[in-house]
Amino acid sequence: MRNIFLFIRRYFNFLLFLLLQIYCIYLIINYNKYHQAVGSAYMNEITGRVNKQYNIVDNFLQLNKSNEALKKENEWLRNQLKSNFENPDTANQVITDSIPFDTLGNKRKWLYQAAKVVSNSVTTQNNFVVLNRGAGQQLRKDEGVIDPNNGVVGIITEVSENFAVVMSLLHKDSRISGILKNDPLGGGSIIWDGKEPNYLSFINVRKSARAKKGDTVLTSGITPTFPYGKMIGVIDQIYPDKSTNNFIIKIKSAANFYNLQYVYAIDNAQKDEINRLLEKAKSKINN
Amino acid sequence: MSTLVKNIVRFALLILMQFFVLDKIHLHQMVTPYIYFLFILWMPFKFNRTLQMVLAFALGFTLDSFRHSPGFHAAACVLIAYIRPFIINVLIPQEGADSNFEEPSARSMGGIFPYLVYAGLLTLIHHGWLFLLEALEFGNAWYFILKTLLSTIISLALIFITELLFSRKQKFRTNTV
Numbered sequence: 001m002r003n004i005f006l007f008i009r010r011y012f013n014f015l016l017f018l019l020l021q022i023y024c025i026y027l028i029i030n031y032n033k034y035h036q037a038v039g040s041a042y043m044n045e046i047t048g049r050v051n052k053q054y055n056i057v058d059n060f061l062q063l064n065k066s067n068e069a070l071k072k073e074n075e076w077l078r079n080q081l082k083s084n085f086e087n088p089d090t091a092n093q094v095i096t097d098s099i100p101f102d103t104l105g106n107k108r109k110w111l112y113q114a115a116k117v118v119s120n121s122v123t124t125q126n127n128f129v130v131l132n133r134g135a136g137q138q139l140r141k142d143e144g145v146i147d148p149n150n151g152v153v154g155i156i157t158e159v160s161e162n163f164a165v166v167m168s169l170l171h172k173d174s175r176i177s178g179i180l181k182n183d184p185l186g187g188g189s190i191i192w193d194g195k196e197p198n199y200l201s202f203i204n205v206r207k208s209a210r211a212k213k214g215d216t217v218l219t220s221g222i223t224p225t226f227p228y229g230k231m232i233g234v235i236d237q238i239y240p241d242k243s244t245n246n247f248i249i250k251i252k253s254a255a256n257f258y259n260l261q262y263v264y265a266i267d268n269a270q271k272d273e274i275n276r277l278l279e280k281a282k283s284k285i286n287n
Numbered sequence: 288m289s290t291l292v293k294n295i296v297r298f299a300l301l302i303l304m305q306f307f308v309l310d311k312i313h314l315h316q317m318v319t320p321y322i323y324f325l326f327i328l329w330m331p332f333k334f335n336r337t338l339q340m341v342l343a344f345a346l347g348f349t350l351d352s353f354r355h356s357p358g359f360h361a362a363a364c365v366l367i368a369y370i371r372p373f374i375i376n377v378l379i380p381q382e383g384a385d386s387n388f389e390e391p392s393a394r395s396m397g398g399i400f401p402y403l404v405y406a407g408l409l410t411l412i413h414h415g416w417l418f419l420l421e422a423l424e425f426g427n428a429w430y431f432i433l434k435t436l437l438s439t440i441i442s443l444a445l446i447f448i449t450e451l452l453f454s455r456k457q458k459f460r461t462n463t464v
Contacts, residue, residue, distance in 0.1 A: 013336045017369040020344050024365065027351075027358030028420060043352035050353075054307055 071114045071262050074148065078112040078264065083227070085109065110227050111267040113139060115164070117260045122170055122197040128157075129166040129260060135159045143265045144219075144226040151254030152176070152232045153263050155225055164265070169232075170197055170257055177223055178202060178232045181216040183209050188246075190217070190232055197257055200233055202249040209247065211238055217251050224271045290331055290389070298346060301326050306353045309445075317434050320441045323350055323360075324413055325449060327368050328406055331390045336372055343368030363417040367409045378405050387459055393450070394457045406446055411439045 008015065059066075078084070085106035115133035133139050145153040145166045154168035155176070167174055170192050180186040186209025191201050202217055215235045221228025233251035241248045268274075305323035312320065327343050334342070347361030354360075375391065378401045388395030393402040414435045422431040 013340070013369070016337060016340055017365060020340060020365040021362055024344075024347075024358040024362035025420075027361070043348075047353045050303075 067262065071116075071148075075112055075114040075264065084111070108269050111269055113137070113143075113265045113267060115139070115145075115263055115265055117263060118163070120168075120257070120260050122257045125172055125194045127168045127170040127197075127257070129154060129168050129263070131156075131164040131166060131263065131265070132162070133265070134162040134164050136161045138267070139164045139265055140267060142225060142271070143267050144230070145263050145265050146226075146230050147255040147260060147263050149254065150231050151256075152219060152226065152230050153255045153257075153260065156265060166263075168257060169200055169253060169255075176226065176232075177220045178217045179220045180205075180209060180211055181218050183211070185209065186211060187220055187222075188249075190251075198253050199236065200251050200253055202232075202235075202251050203241070203246065205247040205249055207240065207245055207247060211235060211247060211249060213238065217249075224268045224274050225266075227266065294326070294330070294342075297326050297329065298349075302346070302349050302353070305350060310354070314441070315437075317430075318437050318441050319434075320438065320445050321410075321414070321417075322442060322445045322449060324364060324367065324409070325446060327364060327371065328409060328446075329390050329392075329455070330368075330371075332375070332388070336369070339368045339371065340365055359417055359420050362420060363413045366416050367413045370412060371409065374405055374408055388457050390455070390457070392455055392457050403443075407439070407443055410442050410446070411435070414438050414442065 085108055113133065115131040117129055118132045119128075119130035121127045121129075129145070131139070131145075139156060139159050141156055141159050143156045145156060147153050152169060154166040154171070154174065156164050157167045158165040169176070169190065172192065172194055174190075174192055176190050178188060178190045186205055188202050188204040191203060193201050205211065213235050217232045217235065219226040219228060219230040219232060231254040233253040235249055236252045237250040239248045239250070240246075301323040305321065309320050309322060314320065323346065326346050327339070330339055330342065343364040344361050347359075347364035348357070350360045351357045375396075378396060391402065391405060393399045396402045396405060418431050418435050418438070422428075
């Protein structure tokens with residue numbers, strides 16, 4: 001007995017080495033039973049936590065890429081929306097190649113085009129947003145621009161080969177038409193007084209309109225620039241205009257102009273036709 | 288920094304470095320760089336052999352847990368931890384150098400060459416045993432030999448770079464310990 005203990009004591013390291021090796025090989029061979037091994041669940045928990053932490057960092061670093069992918073997907077999805085197609089009130093259609101159709105034969109009216117914001121200002125009186133997409137990528141002048149949450153950003157005023165300049169709502173000359181969501185008859189114009197970014201003025205609203213603090217203001221859809229129902233902002237304060245019989249309403253813009261990253265330009269595929277018609281009507285009157 | 292804290296930090300950093308950086312690098316199907324076993328190469332002389340093996344097992348088992356392939360690295364680490372003292376005994380230049388310095392390095396082993404032999408041998412054994420265990424399940428002999436040699440070269444290069452980047456200041460202690 002004593003000799004055995006002496007042997008073990010003398011060769012303890014070698015025996016420990018053998019034992020550990022055998023245990024390792026046992027683990028390798030019984031890989032599928034590993035999940036039953038003592039402590040493996042515990043190790044899984046620990047490594048899982050470390051992996052999670054790493055994943056947070058990794059995700060942060062991949063944010064740009066995933067944003068890009070989401071933007072692409074959003075653009076594609078928005079273009080599938082039924083509200084972008086309009087059915088003319090007649091069975092007889094003149095088919096031209098310039099306007100695409102969906103599978104039901106409806107004419108496309110609105111086309112969303114994703115664009116990245118490369119430059120943006122909020123501090124001056126006349127603010128512009130510059131987009132990294134231009135005429136070479138099918139952007140045109142006078143398209144409306146919204147942010148990813150459907151908040152109105154502005155209207156494209158200049159287009160070059162690869163860039164477009166958007167006159168943001170925070171511009172002294174910016175003027176778009178809006179209506180109250182709760183009272184579609186209460187329409188008016190959205191302007192900016194040049195004082196506070198993210199706060200706009202909604203003027204020429206008749207006093208009979210049912211306007212409350214917190215109500216939503218939407219685009220009216222009567223201009224060819226924006227479709228109906230894009231959110232402009234939320235009513236913050238309502239003042240009566242003493243010189244006229246109208247309200248002046250201060251609204252908080254839906255788009256946050258401080259951190260615009262991606263926007264969508266909305267092309268009205270029927271705008272040319274509308275404009276041609278208007279020209280024709282005007283020339284007739286002038287003659 | 289005390290020996291304990293230093294080794295704990297090393298353990299954690301090397302495992303994280305191995306799993307989250309080196310394992311994400313796909314150089315070639317032949318080449319897999321490993322660096323985490325530097326923990327074993329750098330273990331102090333004064334740890335007794337039992338402790339060295341237990342620590343090596345813990346190191347290998349941790350990496351295995353991350354990779355969900357239990358046993359492979361633990362086996363290779365235990366093997367080099369077991370062999371390490373023999374190699375040090377052969378390579379250490381004069382009597383008592385292992386008590387004059389804290390841990391193996393080019394300085395404590397009396398030059399770059401003995402240290403290179405020490406690191407190279409252990410790396411080769413580690414990779415060889417690791418890939419052998421893997422090859423028992425899949426792969427052929429030539430692939431195994433080539434993979435071991437190429438990976439050893441790359442790992443040694445990485446170890447060399449690590450030694451240059453993080454120079455360990457080895458204080459000469461009097462041999463009155």
